[in-house]
Amino acid sequence: MNAPRPAAVIVLAAGEGTRMKSSTPKVLHRIGGTTLLGHAVRAARATQAEHVSVVVRHERERVVEFCTAFDPGLVIADQDDVKGTGRAVECGLDALPPGLSGTVLVSYGDVPLLTGDTLVALTEAHTASGSAVSVITAHLDDPTGYGRVVRDPDGHVARIVEQKDATDEERALTEINSGIYAFDADLLREALARVGTDNAQGEKYLTDVVQIARAAGRAVTAHVVEDRWQTEGVNDRVQLATLGAELNRRVCERHMRAGVTIVDPATTWIDVDVSIGRDATVLPGTQLLGATSIGDEAVIGPEVTLTDTEVGDRAEVQRAVANLAVVGPGATVGPYSYLRPGTRLGASGKIGGFVETKNAEIGDGAKVPHLTYAGDVTIGEGANIGAGTIFANYDGVAKHHSTIGAHSFVGSQSVVVSPVTVADGAYVAAGSTLTQDVEPGQIAVARGRQRNIDGWVARARAGTSTAEAAERAAAAPTRSDETPAKDTDR
Ligand code: UD1
Numbered sequence: 001m002n003a004p005r006p007a008a009v010i011v012l013a014a015g016e017g018t019r020m021k022s023s024t025p026k027v028l029h030r031i032g033g034t035t036l037l038g039h040a041v042r043a044a045r046a047t048q049a050e051h052v053s054v055v056v057r058h059e060r061e062r063v064v065e066f067c068t069a070f071d072p073g074l075v076i077a078d079q080d081d082v083k084g085t086g087r088a089v090e091c092g093l094d095a096l097p098p099g100l101s102g103t104v105l106v107s108y109g110d111v112p113l114l115t116g117d118t119l120v121a122l123t124e125a126h127t128a129s130g131s132a133v134s135v136i137t138a139h140l141d142d143p144t145g146y147g148r149v150v151r152d153p154d155g156h157v158a159r160i161v162e163q164k165d166a167t168d169e170e171r172a173l174t175e176i177n178s179g180i181y182a183f184d185a186d187l188l189r190e191a192l193a194r195v196g197t198d199n200a201q202g203e204k205y206l207t208d209v210v211q212i213a214r215a216a217g218r219a220v221t222a223h224v225v226e227d228r229w230q231t232e233g234v235n236d237r238v239q240l241a242t243l244g245a246e247l248n249r250r251v252c253e254r255h256m257r258a259g260v261t262i263v264d265p266a267t268t269w270i271d272v273d274v275s276i277g278r279d280a281t282v283l284p285g286t287q288l289l290g291a292t293s294i295g296d297e298a299v300i301g302p303e304v305t306l307t308d309t310e311v312g313d314r315a316e317v318q319r320a321v322a323n324l325a326v327v328g329p330g331a332t333v334g335p336y337s338y339l340r341p342g343t344r345l346g347a348s349g350k351i352g353g354f355v356e357t358k359n360a361e362i363g364d365g366a367k368v369p370h371l372t373y374a375g376d377v378t379i380g381e382g383a384n385i386g387a388g389t390i391f392a393n394y395d396g397v398a399k400h401h402s403t404i405g406a407h408s409f410v411g412s413q414s415v416v417v418s419p420v421t422v423a424d425g426a427y428v429a430a431g432s433t434l435t436q437d438v439e440p441g442q443i444a445v446a447r448g449r450q451r452n453i454d455g456w457v458a459r460a461r462a463g464t465s466t467a468e469a470a471e472r473a474a475a476a477p478t479r480s481d482e483t484p485a486k487d488t489d490r
């Protein structure tokens with residue numbers, strides 16, 4: 001069956017959020033890889049509503065900037081000087097097509113764990129019951145601060161009273177108003193026009209619509225949710241952390257139920273958009289952020305932070321940081337590797353310990369195993385980059401690119417002064433400072449040739465333990481007289 005689509009969702013985000021004590025607007029604080037408002041918009045979009053409007057006022061420009069980038073289809077509604085949730089919804093309606101009818105949902109920009117599924121269920125129940133107002137409520141052990149749901153003796157919702165306006169008897173009620181509702185659009189518009197500001201806070205309360213609907217003989221239904229996290233808002237940074245941890249717990253659980261081993265969910269942080277393949281293993285202390293994707297049977301961690309990074313099937317990444325990188329299937333990364341944007345490691349390739357890469361295309365089976373900086377470089381398949389090699393890509397003014405051909409071998413402690421091209425099937429001798437291209441089949445030796453100077457220790461270091469050791473060694477009968485220096489210049 002097709003779920004009934006709401007005509008609109010109005011997301012309230014005009015409030016100040018002073019308790020955050022932040023120069024960032026509350027709804028732009030982040031958990032799980034997106035802002036609080038982002039989570040609210042995603043839930044709203046999941047209803048397939050025709051329109052989603054966001055009501056803004058406090059820090060308007062920054063909130064609008066976020067909205068436009070996050071979802072260009074959002075309708076921005078400006079709230080004026082009149083305060084209160086009722087006025088906010090009125091302004092939200094004003095920004096939508098006039099005469100809009102059907103179901104209008106209202107949600108908050110600071111309630112990040114509310115799911116699209118819950119909004120869909122609310123819409124379905126609202127439509128099925130034919131109510132003018134359906135409100136999500138919850139039973140809380142400590143309802144302090146919330147509006148309370150006051151029911152008739154027959155159990156129907158009569159009205160909602162704010163904490164500040166409530167009698168002692170009403171404050172003792174534990175059923176709270178979540179602030180998430182479904183309304184009949186026409187009833188909502190007419191009722192809001194009649195809501196005043198005669199209350200403890202001098203605000204136009206959205207909750208007053210309930211009483212007005214009842215007085216007009218219309219039905220109001222409470223939709224009780226058991227999962228209290230879904231109705232919880234963020235008011236300060238303690239709640240931000242608490243809800244962030246709960247969201248993460250839920251994300252980890254979803255992946256585990258889908259076949260991912262997460263050894264320690266408490267120290268594993270996974271953003272909501274991350275995808276992880278079956279039988280992948282995530283080890284402790286790992287953060288998978290942004291649009292990161294992990295292939296089947298990959299092993300990630302311990303202590304790995306990946307942002308917008310793609311890891312192929314069966315790859316292994318440990319103790320590494322990667323940002324906008326691609327790690328091919330079966331490849332290995334780490335420990336202690338730093339993959340910066342534009343790193344693409346081919347299938348079964350290796351980026352090893354204390355290696356930093358940037359804009360580096362590393363072919364299938366190629367290895368950059370130890371202590372290397374590889375920036376602005378293309379390394380062909382099967383090539384091997386020796387320990388301590390530096391690609392000197394920056395001349396102080398511009399960045400340059402180098403290429404190492406397939407199955408070529410760069411000896412340890414070389415400096416490749418870009419731009420340089422080493423052809424396929426070539427060698428670079430260890431310790432070279434390479435400034436010229438190398439042709440196929442050649443070895444480039446770009447360093448001083450070794451000279452062994454006889455008798456130097458005896459002359460220049462006479463009387464030292466080194467000189468004594470040399471003397472003893474020279475006198476030893478087993479010692480060969482000839483010890484030719486290794487030389488690759490042949
Ligand atoms: C509101 C409800 C209360 C409910 C609680 C749930 C009213 C009168 N009260 O109380 O019954 O239990 O939410 O959290 O509706 N906002 C605007 N413009 C405004 C005022 C608020 O956009 O002028 C937005 C805020 O940014 C926030 C949401 O509306 O996202 C709720 O505002 P808040 O001030 O937190 O409402 P409460 O007084 O807590």
Ligand code: CA
Binds near residue numbers: 233235
């Ligand atoms: Ca609140």
